[in-house]
Amino acid sequence: MKKERELYRDFLKSKNLKFTKPRLIIMETVFENHEHFNVDNLYELIKKKHKNVSRATIYRTVPLLVESGLIKQSLRCESKDIYEHTYGHENHLHFVCDNCGKIIESGFSDVAILIDLLAKNENFEIKEYNLGASGLCKDCQKKKDN
Amino acid sequence: MKKERELYRDFLKSKNLKFTKPRLIIMETVFENHEHFNVDNLYELIKKKHKNVSRATIYRTVPLLVESGLIKQSLRCESKDIYEHTYGHENHLHFVCDNCGKIIESGFSDVAILIDLLAKNENFEIKEYNLGASGLCKDCQKKKDN
DNA sequence: TAAGTAGTTGAGATTCATTCTCATTAAAGT
DNA sequence: ACTTTAATGAGAATGAATCTCAACTACTTA
Structure with a gap:
């Protein structure tokens, strides 16, 4: 997480972008929590922490995280873009279940x-x-076999 | 195309769906024209042929073509779902250019x-x-190398 | 550390692909 | 033809993502 934070800051600096509180909160929440997420998830998680960041800012920040190489857009589920960590994660492929939506990763x-x-x-x-x-x-x- | 038409009709029959004029026009246009398309393309192509089919009907029919196995959803470009023929086409993978949007297919x-x-x-x-x-x-x- | 400047934020309006509604129309079987 | 049942068109509705703009804040320089 420390490493991610530094990479992120360096990236922002290299682009003459500011290292602001909302950008930090978003980045921390992304890396504290889980693998796959969408903007909605993220918004709820941040709200739970009693931090407030507007949806607009999340929509603006996620592409920065992508451009910095820390996360990538991986899939779409329920008409929403889904993101996942890339930094420190091996490349992998996704098996997505049409029935229950489960995402299985495999090297x-x-x-x-x-x-x-x-x-x-x-x-x-x-x-x-x-x-x-x-x-x-x-x-x-199994369920379908019945 | 004759084959596609038959498969399509059989599929519709098996689902107790009707083989209507709009459904035929949409299917013909899909198979007359091109590889990758989106609903907008399709709508314009159909209008050019002086046939009229509403966007709503296209949105309703494309999933039927997918379910019948004649086409599949392959990518998303410019926030739109992109479809391609599957019937009679080998599986292939897509190299998508981030810069110009070109889609290259490869076995x-x-x-x-x-x-x-x-x-x-x-x-x-x-x-x-x-x-x-x-x-x-x-x-x-090459362009980026300059 | 105060002031200047330039990028950033929040809130809500906006856009745009996709889906839905419903009155009208058309297939398919009898 | 008649009847039943699904399909269509047009426009309204939805919802994710983007944009606008006035208020704000991070960084720089003195």
């Missing part, structure tokens, strides 16, 4: 090698992988 | 094998792959 070192090859063929320079599949998780397969 | 037979393995480990039953990466296409790399 993908070998997959990345193959994708890199394909990208090379196209002279495409990858910034970010976006890998996953949708279907049915273990539990929901 | 992924080997990647799929790996992903299938990972899914098996999690007892996850894959319905649809969702594979790609974002970054810079060949042309935009």
Whole structure:
């Protein structure tokens, strides 16, 4: 968290942006709490801590966190953008259950090698992988079998 | 196209849905024209053909085409859902250029094998792959180099 | 550490994709 | 044709994300 905070501050400075209280609160809440989140989650979490930050500010700050490389936009659920930590987290892919919405993460070192090859063929320079599949998780397969 | 039409009609029948003129026009336009499209594109294309179908009906029909397996939702661009044909098209992955928005397709037979393995480990039953990466296409790399 | 300056915030208005409502219309079976 | 039941069009409604602008605050310099 200390590391994240420093990276964030450096990033802001490099862009001539200010290290403000709302920006700090948002960043701390993002890293205190969980893996996947959306702006709504975040807003509620911050409110619970009796800190007040407006939704607008969260919407303005999340893209900064993305640009700084600390988080990334990973999926969309219920028509909302979902974000996740990237700093200190291995690349992984998502299996998303169509039935219950569960998100299962799985490593993908070998997959990345193959994708890199394909990208090379196209002279495409990858910034970010976006890998996953949708279907049915273990539990929901059982439910559907009835 | 004949095949698509039949599959579509069978699908509708199996669901006790009617094979109506708007549904036919939408389906034909989808398959006459292009790979990736959004509801707006589709609406404009249909209007150009002097056929009239309301946006609401397109929004209602696209999910039917998805459910029937003829198309799938593949990406989001400019805050809009993007769809693509699936019937008669190999699985592929998308390289999306962050700079110019170009979508490059590339086959992924080997990647799929790996992903299938990972899914098996999690007892996850894959319905649809969702594979790609974002970054810079060949042309935009050059532009940025200046 | 006071003052200046330039970016930031909150609140609410706004936008825009998508969904919903409901009166009217059209398929499909008999 | 007749009847039933779903589908359509038009516009209203929803809701996530963005924008506006007056009030505020972080950083810089003296």
